[in-house]
Amino acid sequence: MTNSTDTLTTLVSSTCAQAVAEAEGISAAHIPLGKVYLVGAGPGDPGLLTLKGKGLLECADVVVYDALVSPQILAMINPQAEQINVGKRRGRHSRLQDETTQLLIHKAHTHAIVVRLKGGDPFVFGRGGEEMADLVKAGVPVEVVPGVTSGIAAPAYAGIPLTHRSYSSSVTFVTGHEAAGKYRPKINWSSIAQGSETIVIYMGLHNLSHIVAELCGAGLSDQTPVALIRWGTRPEQEELVGTLGTIVAQVAAAQFEAPAIAVVGDVIKLKSVLERPH
Numbered sequence: 293m294t295n296s297t298d299t300l301t302t303l304v305s306s307t308c309a310q311a312v313a314e315a316e317g318i319s320a321a322h323i324p325l326g327k328v329y330l331v332g333a334g335p336g337d338p339g340l341l342t343l344k345g346k347g348l349l350e351c352a353d354v355v356v357y358d359a360l361v362s363p364q365i366l367a368m369i370n371p372q373a374e375q376i377n378v379g380k381r382r383g384r385h386s387r388l389q390d391e392t393t394q395l396l397i398h399k400a401h402t403h404a405i406v407v408r409l410k411g412g413d414p415f416v417f418g419r420g421g422e423e424m425a426d427l428v429k430a431g432v433p434v435e436v437v438p439g440v441t442s443g444i445a446a447p448a449y450a451g452i453p454l455t456h457r458s459y460s461s462s463v464t465f466v467t468g469h470e471a472a473g474k475y476r477p478k479i480n481w482s483s484i485a486q487g488s489e490t491i492v493i494y495m496g497l498h499n500l501s502h503i504v505a506e507l508c509g510a511g512l513s514d515q516t517p518v519a520l521i522r523w524g525t526r527p528e529q530e531e532l533v534g535t536l537g538t539i540v541a542q543v544a545a546a547q548f549e550a551p552a553i554a555v556v557g558d559v560i561k562l563k564s565v566l567e568r569p570h
């Protein structure tokens with residue numbers, strides 16, 4: 293492990309480290325060892341990655357990435373960088389969360405620019421808050437670079453505006469998959485159904501029949517439109533449109549699988565007018 297008095301310049305000879313230091317308004321000679329950037333990769337279309345995120349990928353010494361990051365974005369990574377896949381998909385945990393955090397802490401002590409690359413936005417159902425808190429606690433410099441979240445981008449690419457003056461003045465983003473043992477109360481589907489005209493559900497496919505039952509039980513009509521968008525913004529994007537009364541059977545019939553965003557609400561009626569040609 294490198295001595296903690298080492299600087300970015302001694303760790304990496306690249307001009308990237310200098311550029312990052314200058315952009316942050318500090319002399320490279322005074323930067324403490326290593327920094328972790330929590331970068332949002334966006335939903336898949338490489339054109340939706342931010343310029344800041346792209347610049348960091350090109351400079352990175354280490355990139356620790358998740359399962360939902362698209363191959364075109366991985367292709368932008370500095371070819372000299374160490375690349376580590378810590379991807380998790382439902383039922384397939386390649387690395388536990390604690391191990392990932394320990395890995396980031398270790399890499400920040402041995403490398404200058406460590407990018408933690410996450411699908412969508414790191415702070416939207418991405419555990420970015422937890423990872424950042426652990427890094428801060430460990431004394432590791434860390435910065436978040438927001439990304440375009442799938443809950444906005446996937447509906448947009450499917451021709452669904454989440455708000456519209458004639459259809460919806462409110463939108464709620466909610467997870468359909470709550471972490472076990474978390475301290476917050478269970479999701480209050482009833483108050484969401486009554487208080488929000490558009491509902492955007494992440495990770496909802498597995499619990500879809502339960503969610504539909506909760507929303508209908510809270511008073512939403514079974515005629516309420518529902519759209520599912522799978523692999524949104526990617527060339528393989530797929531959509532399924534129905535109502536609260538039909539969507540569960542449609543998912544089973546089409547064998548529609550994750551990752552998908554579900555949108556519930558009248559804004560879906562605009563889809564036929566606004567959708568892009570595929």
Ligand SMILES: C[S@@+](CC[C@H](N)C(=O)[O-])C[C@H]1O[C@@H](n2cnc3c(N)ncnc32)[C@H](O)[C@@H]1O
Nearest residue numbers: 412413416418441442494495523524551552553
């Ligand atoms: C752990 S959450 C991460 C969300 C991510 N941080 C974001 O801001 O988009 C994973 C879920 O996001 C949704 N998701 C991510 N990328 C998607 C995409 N390209 N198309 C549709 N849904 C996507 C799915 O609901 C998936 O199960």
